[in-house]
Amino acid sequence: MSEVPPTAARSGRSWRDISQEVKPRAMSKKGRRRQYTGWLKAGGITVLVGGLVYGVFHLVHEWQTDRVAFADTVNSEPVRHLAVRTDRGGTLTEKWVAQILALPKGATLMALDLPALRNRLTAQGQVRMAVVTRKFPNTLEVTLQERTPVARVQALDARGLAKQLFVAMDGTVYDGTNYDQQMVSGLPWLDGIRLVRQGPGYAPVVGMADVSALLTTAQIEAPHLYRTWLVVSLATLADRDEITVKAQEIAVIIFSRKESFQKQIARLDYILDRAHERPEVGLSSINLALAGQVPVKFERSPEELAQPEYTSRFTLPKTLQRKAQRDF
């Protein structure tokens, strides 16, 4: 059949083009009353629907958070085992995890609030990520990813006593537990930073990404140099993009974070090699932060170095020969 209705008002001006809007003044009292009633009803329905939605949300939320009721429904068993898996091979032990979680005695597996337990673990700076899962019938499994310390820093505790803290690659400052003492003693100290309190801990150290990159590069490319580094200073990092390292042999080694750390370390290695050929010439500072040039400061003045006793000697004294200063 034709799609065109026999009574349709199609082209031209149709009565449908007439605006049906009526100004409020042209409405009768009954019309206005009807309009307000309509608005009130619409408002009431909106509030009712909103209330219903909120009610449903609240119920769901309660259902999810009311672990005891949920546990009763599921009828689960009390937690008997705690299985801990870490990525660092046992630094954080089951005992430590149990101490942090402080599970109530006789708590059933379903009654546990897993997000809260997870938050309790991640509140510890040493834990970077934690996954807490139920393993039915009675095991709580905890999987941890730990932070790796790249430096140490000294701070004062609440009683005013010096305390050693660790700084991770992401700048997190935390109180480490169960670390190997040899590894800890091999970490350089951080200097030139100001620890700022944040909540129960400290705010992350700014610029640690660059420091971590330098230390990691040194550790991989020139471990013999890294072992001699005692203090890493961030004092001039913000102003001049420079990281200052104090080593056993040289008081000041300046690195630039704008340049490749690998190249700077290679230059340092070369300079130190050349310096060992002239052991009588002690180095006091090396600036690797200037592109193309590496100013080196000697321990002795040029007049002293001009003396024949310094020009004739070609062997390194035992004290200046490179050797491992710390054992790992």
Next chain:
Amino acid sequence: MTSNNGRIVGAVEIGTSKIAVLVGEIAHGRSLNIIGVGLAQSRGVMKGEVVDYKTVCEATHHALEMAESKAGTRLDEVWLAQTGGHLDGFYNEASVNVQSADNTVTQLDIERVCTLAQQKELPAGRSRIHAIRRPFCLDGRAVPDPEHLTGSRLDVGYWMVHGQESKVSDNIHVVGGYHLEVRELVLAALASGSLLTTTEDRLRGALVLDIGKGVTDFVLYRDGHVLATGVLPVGGDHLTNDLAIGLRVTTMQAEALKLRWGRGTVQTRDKSEKVWLNGDMSFGDRQLPKSAIELITTARTQELLEVVLHKLGSRFSPEHCGAGIILTGGTAKLPGIADAATKVFGLSARCGESPAWVKDELKDPMFSTVLGIYQFGLRAAHEHPSPIPRKPGLFSGLTKMFS
């Protein structure tokens, strides 16, 4: 018309004598259940046109409120009857050559010819109310649906009904003042005609006359289609006015005399037979010749019917009007009016009767237009269904629950 699913639709007629409102629940676009009625005496309407906006609003809104209150629900939309002397109609046709090489008529040909036939511009300030299609003609033969038929020339004609935009707008705004939207506008004559004629009547040909207080609406059917519609600004008050002038009585007294003693044909032979003006022996009550009353009302009735016949002109022919004349409206209750119509049109005439599905309390001719609005709308929706509207959502369900 759009098909509706479980919608509460109001049918409104703003007449010269009364304002009628029906509240109907339309389910699945075709099932109607009338659940409320509102009736108010009309004020501020003359010859079917709004002349006093505030007064009309008060009366209409009272009727709407009454209907809503009786139905116990709120109206979603309104289908409004349109009448008035400003309404007019004309016939416009177009023809196209069938485009396909094998002369098979396609939907494209049908749309093209329909668009062309409706493209007639209207005079300034006029708005189109209806474009009523007549049957298609394919190479001169009438076909209801020419699609897939073979022929070279396709013709179609439209009966275009239009009205003065400002007057149509007044009617719509009266409803809008009650914070309701007019979804459909239905010519009063088409509404009455839809209700009072059967498919067979329309096929045989019929003339429906809705004689109200201020206007007379008519619709002429031939071969199952609307051939012509019209509105005359003459109605029952024409008879009342002449009675008032002829018998020197007030309009109210004349109206009472018309209702009590008026006739469409003279029946009283005894010229000395008198009737009391008021009948209560009050001061000023006097006797009037009954034959004079009948003579005046008969003359005016005949005149009114002759005006209709004149307006129809050559479009009306008794041989194409097998179902005869069907009378409705308040004035159709005048005794002998059917005989008068028979005399004028040369055809059998009868007072229209509502279909069996109409409740007894709504069978009065004054409801024929409002009932016809539903009939017309539902038939149009049934014959030309529009896409099924989206099912009411949760929000509308809640709205209904609280309405």
